[in-house]
Amino acid sequence: MTEPLDHKLGQPSSDKAGLGAKPRASPRTKRSPYSTLVGVVSSDSTTVVYGYPQERDGVEYLQVVPLTCRGLPMPVTGETPLKKCDFSRMREVLWWHGVVGIAEATYPHPQGWTFAELETPIPLHKIRIRHLTTAFRNSTTVLPSCRRGWEAALQIEGLPWHLVYQRLYHPALTSRDRKNNMRILNRSLSTRSWSDKSACCRLCGGGRDRLSHLSECPVMLKLFSCFESPPSPAMIYLGLRKDLSPLTGSDAVLYTVLWKFTLISYTRVDCENEEFDIGTVVRNTLRRTHVRMEAMSGLLKLELERYRSRGEANIDSVLARYRKHAHPDFSFDSQGRLIAAEAAIEMLRAAGCVVTANADIPVKPLLTDEEEQDLQYHYSEQRPRVTAQRTALAAALRKEAKAHDEARKSSAALALLRVRSRRRSRSK
Numbered sequence: 136m137t138e139p140l141d142h143k144l145g146q147p148s149s150d151k152a153g154l155g156a157k158p159r160a161s162p163r164t165k166r167s168p169y170s171t172l173v174g175v176v177s178s179d180s181t182t183v184v185y186g187y188p189q190e191r192d193g194v195e196y197l198q199v200v201p202l203t204c205r206g207l208p209m210p211v212t213g214e215t216p217l218k219k220c221d222f223s224r225m226r227e228v229l230w231w232h233g234v235v236g237i238a239e240a241t242y243p244h245p246q247g248w249t250f251a252e253l254e255t256p257i258p259l260h261k262i263r264i265r266h267l268t269t270a271f272r273n274s275t276t277v278l279p280s281c282r283r284g285w286e287a288a289l290q291i292e293g294l295p296w297h298l299v300y301q302r303l304y305h306p307a308l309t310s311r312d313r314k315n316n317m318r319i320l321n322r323s324l325s326t327r328s329w330s331d332k333s334a335c336c337r338l339c340g341g342g343r344d345r346l347s348h349l350s351e352c353p354v355m356l357k358l359f360s361c362f363e364s365p366p367s368p369a370m371i372y373l374g375l376r377k378d379l380s381p382l383t384g385s386d387a388v389l390y391t392v393l394w395k396f397t398l399i400s401y402t403r404v405d406c407e408n409e410e411f412d413i414g415t416v417v418r419n420t421l422r423r424t425h426v427r428m429e430a431m432s433g434l435l436k437l438e439l440e441r442y443r444s445r446g447e448a449n450i451d452s453v454l455a456r457y458r459k460h461a462h463p464d465f466s467f468d469s470q471g472r473l474i475a476a477e478a479a480i481e482m483l484r485a486a487g488c489v490v491t492a493n494a495d496i497p498v499k500p501l502l503t504d505e506e507e508q509d510l511q512y513h514y515s516e517q518r519p520r521v522t523a524q525r526t527a528l529a530a531a532l533r534k535e536a537k538a539h540d541e542a543r544k545s546s547a548a549l550a551l552l553r554v555r556s557r558r559r560s561r562s563k
Contacts, residue, residue: 324398350372
């Protein structure tokens, strides 16, 4: 037995050998400046030589090292040549999965440049094939004339069109929901001014029936006042707020569906001689929005079942993704059920939707591991009875299969005999 180590309770000893001692990391040695790869430009500025700086007997050298096809320096051997070179000529190199070149002469830098044709600024060191395809496609294609038309009509340059289309392609919407809103974005709405330039507005009867009048029509201002008060032309036409931020979550669904039923009633005023009713438009919009959010709830339940069937217990990322698309009027619980805000519940019930209050939704408590082990599961392991009828049926099926097999063989043999007889008759 050796003497116990002298140390205080809960503290390691001075030599790091007592109770609670932790290994100390060895101090990092300072890297020699001569072990860094550098580049040297030739005197005629045509080639670049890479290597490691060396100093022997007061003379400065460059240990030349060739690079692989991926820009990685090859290992140094005894045959690696040394060339006289002043340290002042050596330059730092730029690395990007390998040597790109001399840092001060490399252009463009992978982390500081991107393609102007991309709508999102993705630096070169993170670019993918799909980004290059998009850049080359945008460089040869011409932007739709509707974009230039909206920027001229709203007097706003550089509208965030990628955010407008992102709002339009919400996961809860279908192609029928976004079709009517696309008519507004493409500036292809048929109005009375196409045939009669002096025709009055079919909604308010005040101004001329033109696409540009919809941002001034009191009926449209009343419809879209739930998103902004007062709604700006960018909000009415494109779903953009005054700071050019798009509508997101359930607001994006409500906005797109509102345009759908607005244009349906707008068209029926002339085609069916129906009166434009704001109450009908709002009622149909709320019902359709509730249906689409319930559809998202069904998709979430299926995805949660797939996660749990694979034994994955962490479903927070899935819930966060779905809740982001349902905020701020709706949400989903851990079971995938749809939860509506109090104001949304009142509006949906007024529109005739059957909505369950959040407090009435029964939440099944999750069992702990100890509680689940106490449950007794009874599985039936009884084999089906083998009766005489089943035995006779199986024998009859085997007999019938045997007869079919013999008939097939006999028909094949008969066909072969016919072919041989024909050949014989032709040879005679």
